[in-house]
Amino acid sequence: MTTGPLTSDKGTRETITQLHRWTDKLITFRITRPANYEFTPGQYARLGLPDGDSLIWRAYSITSTPGEDTLEFYGIIVEGGQFTSRLDQLQAGDPIWLDRQVFGFMTESRFSDGEDLWMLATGTGVGPFISILRDKPLWQRWRNVVLVHCVRHPDELAYADELAAMVRAETGAAGGPGRLRVLQLVTREAAGDYLHGRITTLLQDGALEKAAGLPLNAERSRVMLCGNPAMIEETRKLLHERGMRPVRRMNPGQFVTENYW
Ligand SMILES: Cc1cc2nc3c(=O)[nH]c(=O)nc-3n(C[C@H](O)[C@H](O)[C@H](O)COP(=O)(O)OP(=O)(O)OC[C@H]3O[C@@H](n4cnc5c(N)ncnc54)[C@H](O)[C@@H]3O)c2cc1C
Ligand SMILES: NC(=O)c1ccc[n+]([C@@H]2O[C@H](COP(=O)([O-])OP(=O)(O)OC[C@H]3O[C@@H](n4cnc5c(N)ncnc54)[C@H](OP(=O)(O)O)[C@@H]3O)[C@@H](O)[C@H]2O)c1
Known part of the structure; x- marks a missing residue:
């Protein structure tokens, strides 16, 4: 588990723009993308959600392509999951944090x-x-x-x-x-x-x-x-x-x- 302060320089505050539920447990969502956020298909982002005055961070593979204005992710809601029980409550317009760094070598x-x-x-x-x-x-x-x-x-x-x-x-x-x-x-x-x-x-x-x-x-x-x-x-x-x-x-x-x- 990774937590950190809400005002950390580590990430930028983004906004959920779209949510689609495939089932009650499976969800695709899009968030705003900072202009300088570059990635290669196959890489993953780290997303942060508030937990009191801290942020909980989790890894999420990017499903969208580098040419798009928003970033898309596909996730499962894990029963009792610290991050995903919060993800489950989100709606378009809600904030979500994005680590400035992009991760992963599965390209x-x-x-x-x-x-x-x-x-x-x-x-x-x-x-x-x-x-x-x-x-x-x-x-x-x-x-x-x-x-x-x-x-x-x-x-x-x-x-x-x-x-x-x-x-x-x-x-x-x-x-x-x-x-x-x-x-x-x-x-x-x-x-x-x-x-x-x-x-x-x-x-x-x-x-x-x-x-x-x-x-x-x-x-x-x-x-x-x-x-x-x-x-x-x-x-x-x-x-x-x-x-x-x-x-x-x-x-x-x-x-x-x-x-x-
Ligand atoms: C490199 C990397 C990329 C990832 N990309 C994604 C992604 O694109 N989409 C996504 O949904 N998750 C992804 N994950 C998992 C994600 O980071 C979280 O673990 C997950 O969202 C659950 O977080 P949680 O705090 O709710 O529960 P946690 O306490 O983190 O997990 C609790 C348990 O849930 C189960 N679990 C966790 N993730 C999954 C999963 N994806 N599918 C089935 N069971 C799971 C495991 O048994 C785990 O021990 C990725 C993880 C890594 C390391
Ligand atoms: N409460 C529920 O009703 C419910 C329903 C679905 C998911 N969940 C939760 O969601 C999570 C699981 O999500 P998920 O179904 O996407 O992931 P998963 O458990 O990894 O299963 C996804 C697929 O991978 C297969 N698989 C699992 N272990 C494997 C192995 N060792 N080798 C090859 N294939 C393997 C599974 O086959 P098998 O079917 O043969 O395992 C399944 O087809 C867990 O946290 C679980 O508790 C709960």
């Missing part, structure tokens, strides 16, 4: 080679990938881009309509698969056309590769992992078994990760 530019970019997310971990996908010129260098979004129930598949529109826009002229594939995984019920099961399970049994129509290997695939730390830890082991290694400063690897807690 697609970390990869120096590879053909296919895989983005694997659980829950709100899809946020940074929304920013990356919205910035189309950014990912045009990849031959194929696969977004895998795993949630408990179908109503938690936020951004699904926007993602479907992106897939349609990328579909090949002959109606074949385009450059972008979106795989939606639901774990707690078997529903609709969704894949049923966790990222780790469907990676192990080959179902993800089959659904994407692409192999996942060290030669051609570069992987970004975001969300639940247990998913990241288990997937990391599975990628290791495939001869893949994390990207390090001096070592070009095949995957990058970001744990949300």
